[in-house]
C-alpha cells in the first residue's frame with residue numbers, strides 16, 4: 001500500500017503522524033511511504049532521516065494526498081485537508097467528530113474511510129491510541145495550571161506546592177481515567193492537595209490503591225462537585241464518554257462560587273469540553289477569563305511537547321497502522337478493536353456515539369464494509 005503522511009497544519013501542532021522509526025517498519029512490511037517535506041521538523045527529524053528510513057519525500061500535502069492509499073496524521077483533518085480526501089482512501093488519525101459537525105460533513109462528503117484513534121479499543125476496555133496522549137495532556141495540565149495561577153498571568157498567585165509554613169494549593173481532577181491519573185501524579189509530585197472525582201466506584205477504589213492515601217477520592221455527585229470546585233485553585237476537566245460529546249459538569253452559574261484567579265483546565269475540550277464556559281483555544285492564546293476564572297482549553301495540548309508526544313503516539317499507532325496497510329479494509333473486518341475505531345465509511349457514520357451526538361443514522365460497519 002502507498003502510505004502518506006502530510007505535515008500537520010493545526011495551530012502550533014509540531015507532532016508528526018509517522019516518525020522515521022515507524023516509516024522503517026512500514027517499509028519492512030513492503031509498503032511505500034510518502035512524506036511531505038519537513039513533516040518531521042517539529043520533532044527534529046529532517047527529510048534525510050525519513051529518506052534513510054526508506055520514505056519518498058514530496059514537496060506538498062497535495063502530492064501526499066494524491067499519491068497515497070492511506071493517510072496517517074495526528075490531528076483531525078482541517079478544511080483544506082478534508083477537501084483532498086477521496087473515496088477508497090483510508091484516513092488514520094484523531095478525529096473527535098462528536099463536537100465537530102463541519103468536519104464530520106467534510107469526511108462524509110469525501111467518501112473516505114476514516115478511523116479515529118480515540119475510539120479504537122483494546123481487550124482491557126481501554127483506548128490504546130488515546131492513552132499516550134492522555135498521559136501527556138494529564139501531565140501537562142498541571143504545568144499549564146501552575147503557570148496560569150501566577151499573578152503576572154492573571155492568576156490568584158498561589159504556588160501549587162506551597163512552602164513550609166504555607167498550605168499548598170488545591171487541585172481538583174474531574175474524571176479519574178488516564179488524564180486524571182497523570183494529572184494527579186504530577187500534582188502529588190509538586191506537593192499539592194489533590195482530590196479526584198469520578199462516577200465509577202471501581203475506578204475510585206483503584207485510585208485509592210494507586211495513590212495509597214496521597215490523593216482524596218470522591219464520588220462525583222452534584223453536591224460533591226460543587227464543594228470541590230468552589231474550594232479549588234485549579235480544576236482539571238478529564239472526563240470521557242468514548243466518542244460522545246463531554247457532559248457539561250461545571251456550569252456558568254458555578255463560576256461565581258469559585259475563587260477569583262483560580263483555573264479551569266479543560267483537557268476534555270477535544271470532545272467539546274466539560275465546563276459550560278469552555279471554548280477551544282490554541283497554544284498561541286491558550287487562556288481567557290470568564291467571571292474572574294481563568295480558562296485553559298487547548299485542544300492539542302500534546303503538540304507543545306512534540307518530541308515526547310510523537311514518539312509516544314507512534315508507539316501506540318504503529319501496530320494497527322501496519323495492520324491497516326497490510327490488509328486494507330479486511331483489517332477492519334477482522335479486528336473488532338479496529339472496527340470500533342471506524343467512524344466514517346463511504347459517506348456513512350459508523351460510530352454510535354458520533355451518530356447520536358450529531359443526529360445521523362448509525363450504520364453498522366459490518367453491513368457496509370465491502371472487501372475486494
Ligand SMILES: NC(=O)C1=CN([C@@H]2O[C@H](COP(=O)(O)OP(=O)(O)OC[C@H]3O[C@@H](n4cnc5c(N)ncnc54)[C@H](O)[C@@H]3O)[C@@H](O)[C@H]2O)C=CC1
Nearest residue numbers: 133134137175177178179198199220239240268299300301
Ligand atoms: N486537550 C487535549 O489535548 C487532549 C485531550 N484529551 C481528552 O481528555 C479526555 C479524557 O481522556 P482519558 O483520561 O483518556 O479518558 P478515560 O476514559 O481514561 O477517563 C475518563 C474518566 O471519566 C470518568 N467520567 C465519565 N463521566 C464522568 C462524570 N460525569 N463525572 C466524573 N467522571 C466521569 C470515567 O469514569 C473515566 O474514569 C478525553 O476527552 C480525551 O479526548 C486527551 C489527550 C489530549
Ligand SMILES: CC(=O)C(=O)O
Nearest residue numbers: 094133270299300302
Ligand atoms: C487526543 C488529542 O486530541 C491530541 O493528542 O491532540
Ligand SMILES: [Mg+2]
Nearest residue numbers: 076096270299
Ligand atoms: Mg479538535
